Amino acid sequence: MATTASSSTTPSRLRREVAVRAVSALLRWLHHHPTPAPEPIYLIIALKRAPIRRFEHRLRLPHSPFPSISLVSDRLPADLPDDIDPLPSAALRSLPAAARRGLVLVDRRIRVPSGKATSKSKGARPVPVDLADPAWAESAREAARCVELRVEGGTCRAVRVGHAAMALEEAVENVVAAVEAAAACVPRKWKNVRALHVKSPESIALPLYSAPGTGGDGDAEDAKRDGDAAAAAEQEQGKAKRRKTSSVGS
Template sequence: MAATATVEKAVNVLLKWRDSQSHLQNPQLLEEDEFLYLIVSLKKIPQNRVNPMKVPLPHPLIGPSTDSAELCMFIDDRPKSGITKDAASKKIMSENIPITKLIKLSKLKTDYQPFEAKRKLCDSYNMFFADKRIIPLLPRLLGKQFFKKKKIPVPVDLKHKNWKEQIEKACSSAMLFLGSGTCCVVKVAKLSLGKKEIVENVVAAINGIAEVVPSKWGSIRSFHLKLPESLALPVYQAMPDLCLKIVAADKADNPTPMEEKQQVEDEEDDASHQKMMKKKKNKGRIHEVQYMDDQENIDNSNSGADIKDEIKTDDIPTKKKKKTDMKVKDKKKKKKVAV
């Protein structure tokens, strides 16, 4: 969990940086409130979803307490919806619901087809709401501008009577949009609040996001705080998941008997493995062969007569010698018989 002291230091640094940059910027006719953003980095890519996750904040960014809050709501005026614009406006007026503009689905299809009309509509209001039954139809009707500026309409169940409760809960929450990546940005505080209120919002946002995302704190990699044009300051960083074996220096110098035995066995295994590799290498060796057509071998070799002299004829039995021995034996037998 992120410590409150760390968040306070990051907020103080960002506020000092903003004060130092204020005199360098050109003065604006209409002052706009700046926001503080929380960058959430996850370990894995989450499942993509269009509807945002609501993270409650102690000090709301928009709502009845803010003077310049402009809220717009899209209603379903199809015949089967059972809701008309007149009935919805009467309910808003009677219950003092903070909605400044109602737009019917049919008017959204006809009057806001051009890109310029969609861009102007996106910039005209701080937050958008819509009947949850028409949420699947809105991405095609609103265009990319609403998704780029994180102004996707928040679904509201208009069948129930607690319209005000649903809208005020959404206004007092930070909207977490889980996209197709591991990093997302959440608007958590505005600089018009006090320093203590900003810190409370940031801490509540960090703890709330960790409870909402899948696997909770196990899927959080880091949290960073930043202003629109400032650097991102880290306020939380998870430890790496690598399991490393750390051996102390004294233990490595003085191994135990079991470790010495294991070391000797490893060395013997390495030696036997090297011997096997050498045998395999020697098996396929090609020896030198002298061929008869090699001129040098012919010149240096002895003549055929010399080779015959070296070999004794008595040691080599031949077919002719065997035949003469048989004839001699036959003659001796005949002489004995004659006698």
């Protein structure tokens, strides 16, 4: 059963300065490797033990982790907001890159076809919207601030928390909020969190937190090492990218 969580009553074990270093390093790397549409940023949550039962939680973030909101409809409202881009129903067959990276709203009057165009692997997130509702635009913006944490098996899950075009402070706020909400949702809460990382699809995972006894001791020195590791990881990402480019060209 899906529930909504926005914060944890348990003190967070994530140090904000570590989140700032990791997110800053990731954003710098993304800015040096631009793409036609802003790359998503994910929070990677590794648990010590897999939950016995599957669960879903909606995590509300301070800022939308999507760079854009698109509305697929053949009968657009006359007062379409400037921050929502119109798309025809034909776009569902082959969504533009920008739409695949953003939040896609679909008029309830349109049947969403199954297939690659709307698959999760393409990054699209079709959300049905009722344009007859006067508050549909605000509901859409609220939907853009919510992400789902799904645990169906295994111990590792990814949650979208931002994108490459976000300001550093906004991205950090989203990461911190997602960590606290996720830690409050998972069984046994922080006791079951083994590690937290932040990454984009093409980057390596930058460390945010390691539970005591799993590679870090959880003290201030460990936080410093994680922060330093984030900066070092940024350099390693650049080296890996150059090696990949060199191997393709050879």
